[in-house]
Amino acid sequence: MTRVMSDEEAEEYILAMLREAREPLLTREIEERMHRMDGQCPDSSVRFLNRLRLQGKIKGKLSIERRGWIWWVERE
Amino acid sequence: MPLTPEQVREHIPFLEKYVYLDNGATTPVPLPVQEAMSAYYNEYLANVERGAYSVAHEAHERFERARENAAKLLLGCEPGEFVFTRNLTHASNIVAYALEHPLLTTKDGTFTLSEPLVDWKSGGKKNIVGTMLEHHSNTMPWLRLAHHVGAEYRVVRPSNDMVLSPDDLLEAVDGNTRFVAFQHVSNVLGSIHPVREITRALKEAYPDIMVFIDGSQGPGHLPVDVKDIGCDFYGFSGHKGPLGPQGTGGLYIRKEVGERMDPMEVGGGMMADVTLEGYTVRTDAVGRRFDAGTPNIPGMIGLGRAAEYVAKDIGMDRIDERERHLAQRLIGRIKDLPGVKIYGPENPEHRGGVVTFTIEGWLCHDVSNALDDGWRILTRSGHHCCLPLARWLGTIDRYGGTTRASMGYYNMEREVDLLAEALESLTGG
Ligand SMILES: Cc1ncc(COP(=O)(O)O)c(C=O)c1O
Numbered sequence: 163m164t165r166v167m168s169d170e171e172a173e174e175y176i177l178a179m180l181r182e183a184r185e186p187l188l189t190r191e192i193e194e195r196m197h198r199m200d201g202q203c204p205d206s207s208v209r210f211l212n213r214l215r216l217q218g219k220i221k222g223k224l225s226i227e228r229r230g231w232i233w234w235v236e237r238e
Numbered sequence: 239m240p241l242t243p244e245q246v247r248e249h250i251p252f253l254e255k256y257v258y259l260d261n262g263a264t265t266p267v268p269l270p271v272q273e274a275m276s277a278y279y280n281e282y283l284a285n286v287e288r289g290a291y292s293v294a295h296e297a298h299e300r301f302e303r304a305r306e307n308a309a310k311l312l313l314g315c316e317p318g319e320f321v322f323t324r325n326l327t328h329a330s331n332i333v334a335y336a337l338e339h340p341l342l343t344t345k346d347g348t349f350t351l352s353e354p355l356v357d358w359k360s361g362g363k364k365n366i367v368g369t370m371l372e373h374h375s376n377t378m379p380w381l382r383l384a385h386h387v388g389a390e391y392r393v394v395r396p397s398n399d400m401v402l403s404p405d406d407l408l409e410a411v412d413g414n415t416r417f418v419a420f421q422h423v424s425n426v427l428g429s430i431h432p433v434r435e436i437t438r439a440l441k442e443a444y445p446d447i448m449v450f451i452d453g454s455q456g457p458g459h460l461p462v463d464v465k466d467i468g469c470d471f472y473g474f475s476g477h478k479g480p481l482g483p484q485g486t487g488g489l490y491i492r493k494e495v496g497e498r499m500d501p502m503e504v505g506g507g508m509m510a511d512v513t514l515e516g517y518t519v520r521t522d523a524v525g526r527r528f529d530a531g532t533p534n535i536p537g538m539i540g541l542g543r544a545a546e547y548v549a550k551d552i553g554m555d556r557i558d559e560r561e562r563h564l565a566q567r568l569i570g571r572i573k574d575l576p577g578v579k580i581y582g583p584e585n586p587e588h589r590g591g592v593v594t595f596t597i598e599g600w601l602c603h604d605v606s607n608a609l610d611d612g613w614r615i616l617t618r619s620g621h622h623c624c625l626p627l628a629r630w631l632g633t634i635d636r637y638g639g640t641t642r643a644s645m646g647y648y649n650m651e652r653e654v655d656l657l658a659e660a661l662e663s664l665t666g667g
Pocket residue numbers: 262263324325326327328373375376421423424425452454455474475476487623
């Protein structure tokens with residue numbers, strides 16, 4: 163059974179993951195990485211990611227070519 | 239004249255902003271229902287069954303009229319057989335509790351346990367039968383019950399077109415089956431099951447089997463007559479098809495069964511007498527035995543008005559016909575799009591207003607998010623609280639579940655067409 167992370171833990175983990183990534187990540191890729199460390203977003207991943215997007219903490223948009231939503235953080 | 243979809247839309251301002259296709263989760267509350275609720279707050283606010291003053295009398299009268307409307311118009315039963323609940327989940331839990339706990343009440347001056355509703359102990363190992371299609375709220379209470387009473391939990395899979403048949407159920411039951419729970423309409427597949435034929439076949443083969451029907455997606459979408467179905471229990475959500483307020487629902491309990499049920503909650507309102515040695519539960523009306531504490535009075539008054547709205551102001555047959563039509567229109571437009579797979583009955587006669595699909599290569603949540611972001615179309619994605627079913631369909635690992643469009647009477651053909659066009663853009667179809 164995977165563990166449901168707390169809001170703060172999931173946010174920190176996702177921000178770090180997106181900062182390190184060389185290109186925007188698909189929802190599926192984020193989910194897979196979280197599963198690899200036995201974690202799960204407190205909400206469904208898209209809902210959680212969307213919440214971070216609406217709070218302005220990450221960027222996200224639909225990519226028809228990549229068949230899903232892609233997520234990234236702006237570099238300073 | 240019955241209200242047209244356009245007229246109903248005028249009662250639901252929310253629909254101007256969004257294409258709301260998540261009616262399977264919860265439905266908007268039309269203005270006339272909201273007005274009935276605010277009349278309670280503004281004109282006759284009082285507790286029910288408590289005060290002797292005139293307004294309390296009016297509140298009580300209106301509350302009971304709401305019960306009568308909900309009972310008769312949504313389920314075809316008497317108000318005395320109708321329990322107000324918070325939702326369907328509350329209804330199934332009330333039943334599960336009573337199947338485990340014999341009625342405790344004072345008899346001949348002594349606090350006494352009555353005969354249990356079901357004898358789980360004597361004879362061979364007993365079993366409870368459910369199906370693969372059920373919502374968690376129609377699975378978990380029975381799994382827990384089976385665990386506590388030492389019964390086996392058996393699962394039926396539909397053998398044809400994702401619709402349960404009497405034979406599917408008959409194959410699973412035997413002389414040790416005590417309880418069977420199945421749905422009326424699937425919130426995932428849209429399947430409308432022949433609940434009358436199934437119930438009658440079960441009762442004919444084994445008259446002692448008790449039958450619970452999960453009608454969460456039933457009343458308000460289609461006509462329901464629990465007497466004709468012949469079940470012992472029929473639960474529903476007031477906040478879905480009936481267009482009642484959130485936090486409302488109901489449960490029909492066959493009178494002879496209800497009289498023997500122990501209420502899950504005890505306290506004010508549901509007792510006939512209380513001493514420091516014990517209490518006697520009400521016997522005057524089964525429904526009221528389950529109203530412990532102050533009920534959700536405005537919610538129930540809203541549900542009563544909502545029952546009139548769907549059954550009289552619109553008409554259940556019209557709703558049923560329109561939701562099916564919208565679903566078939568959508569299916570017709572999207573079924574051949576590249577990578578789109580639709581789940582549920584192929585025979586339109588067996589499908590209500592629910593269309594659930596996946597797109598190859600896409601996570602279902604990404605699809606739903608794209609529809610909202612790009613087109614303001616609101617759909618639900620995921621396992622729809624039916625994890626065993628999603629695993630059985632194989633949708634969880636591949637797509638994270640499914641995306642679902644569920645129709646209401648007030649949805650328009652143009653909205654369904656917009657969804658089809660949006661899916662065309664996503665799939666390049
Ligand atoms: C078939 C079915 N059963 C049970 C439920 C649970 O209903 P409620 O949320 O009213 O408890 C739902 C809700 O989606 C449902 O669709």
